Amino acid sequence: MSQPRNPYFTSLRCRECGRDYPKEAVHVCEYDFGPLEAAYDYDAIRTVLTRHEIEARPPTMWRYRELLPLDGEPTVGLQTGFTPLVPAPRLARRLGLTGDLFIKNDAVNFPTLSFKDRVVAVALSRAKELGLETVACASTGNLANSVAANAAASGLNCLVFIPQDLERGKVVGSLIFGARVIGIRGSYDIVNRLCSEIAGKYGWGFVNVNLRPYYAEGSKTVGYEICEQLGWRAPQHTVICMASGSLLTKVHKAYSEFAKLGLITPGTGSIHGAQAAGCGPIVDAMKLGRETVKPVAKPNTIVKSLAIGTPADGYYAIRVMKETGGTAEAATDPEAIAGIELLAETTGIFAETAGGVTVACAKKLIASGAIPRDESVVLCITGNGLKTIEAVTDAVGEPEIIGGSLREFDEQILARGTGAAATV
Secondary structure, eight states, rough: OOOOOEEESSEEEETTTEEEESSSSBBBBBTTOOOOOEOHHHHOOOOOOOHHHTTTTSSGGGGGGHHHHHHHOOOSSSSOOOEEEEEEEHHHHTTOOOOEEEEEEGGGGGSSSSSSSHHHHHHHHHHHHTTEEEEEEOOSSSSHHHHHHHHHHTOOEEEEEETTOOOOOHHHHTTTTEEEEOOOOOOOOHHHHHHHHHHHHHHOEEETTTHHHHHGGGHHHHHHHHHHTTTTTOOOEEEESOOOOOOOHHHHHHHHHHHHTTSSSSSEEEEEEETTHHHHHHHHHHHHTOOOOOOOOOOSSSSSGGGSSOOOOOOHHHHHHHHHHHOOEEHHHHHHHHHHHHHHHHHHBBHHHHHHHHHHHHHHHHTTSHHHHHHSEEEEEEEBGGOOOOTTTTOOOOOOOOOOOOOIIIIIGGGOOOSSSGGG
């Protein structure tokens, strides 16, 4: 095990009671069962981390390394992060926005085309510092892909546990890296419960169980990058899809940390959550004015990456949305598919089903006035559409087939017009 070298990452700390814990593979407070998260010496960080210092560093998530929970230098995912923040004026017009709209596009993240590459880079770097040789996860797909890929690149033993009915692209996207992929009959919550038991028995590094305090911090880099790419400011509105709710809470933490360090002006803007209607326990609680989340026993949605019926960070996500003046919306499966198509047709970005939910829910939030039409908005797109092709196969139709003659092209294709207008 490496000796501590990072003076900024001080301990793990219970979110509820504030007790400090050693920086080990633990994730729950033994006194009140509250979740543990990384704690930092912000006064010390303020003396070394400036806008100029950050901008001088390589364009990866590690340009914010003082705010990530490692003792030494990162060893996994060295090229991960700093994905594009894409202006989306055509999509803005379709959504009825006059303010600026941006897409934070983690559908092109390295190496497995989702934001999970960020959290895995931190978790596996820390696993290696802790001397762990076997890593694992419970996953709805994207996390499994990233753990498998990064474990392969790092020479770590790897097992991933998934619901047996995941999209084939995500199953292949784990198997190809040589990981042991174990499909479980049942929902993600059953998978997660089994993984907690295995972690307790064998002491392996489960990135979203006993390594969760480190893993979750990787999500903050989405928020850091948004602020930097906007010219060192937070957007007025951020729309984020929710499974466990962790990404939403960590983007908020990123905005708050940058404000605390003087890197942006105080004020995080409003943060809004998006879920699938067939598994929207956080949205349901938010709309009913409750702080506690009622679990969904049997998720019923094509949006499998968001189908977590018992969201670990649901309570905290609700608190963030309320504190920032945000709210939450849910999208049906047809609305999610329409959201995928709308994003693709107006920005050239092909998102997976979770991204379709984000776009569809943003449309509802704008229509309801929860997001004013003249304010700035960032939509967080978390995964690539190539992973969930089944969801849109029927919607996009089939190619137009002709013979190889110019006459057939003129008569059957050109006569109908050119481009997308020809099919409207």
